[in-house]
Amino acid sequence: MLAVTTLELARVKNIKAVKEASGNLDQALDIIHHAPSGFVLFSGEDSLNLPLMAIGAKGTISVTANVAPTAMKAFNDAALAGKWERASELHYGLLDLHRAMFFETNPVPAKTALALMGFCREEFRLPLIPATRGTREKLQALLIKTGYLQR
Secondary structure, eight states: OOHHHHHHHHTSTTOOEEEEOSOOHHHHHHHHHHOOTTOEEEEOOGGGHHHHHHTTOOOBOOSGGGTOHHHHHHHHHHHHTTOHHHHHHHHHHHHHHHHHTTSSSTTHHHHHHHHHTTSSOOOOOTTOOOOOHHHHHHHHHHHHHTTSSOO
């Protein structure tokens, strides 16, 4: 959706926020700058959480938070408090995981990671199918490297 469309919808009294996942920081800037009072933007693109929060996003709607909820909460808390050094540290610590959540179509990597961590079964409803062996192996290695999965 273009920024102009989002801003038009922002004038509707019961629309209070937008999940911005276009990957276009100029678009997010326009929405934040021109939004009516009370309308907020949430990051919907985990790898861009830090820059979106820095320009005024008020939180995230995150895929990564399914796998790393504590770290994502800490990131959001730091960013919303203006503790940018800490927010940056947390963001870059999560960046590989953010990107891994899109090795394949969402939610396949997230659910595969959660299954590897023992939180659910690795089952998918059609048209989704299980992650490829390569994706599963890369996710497992990353989860071990980042401490979310023990060997």
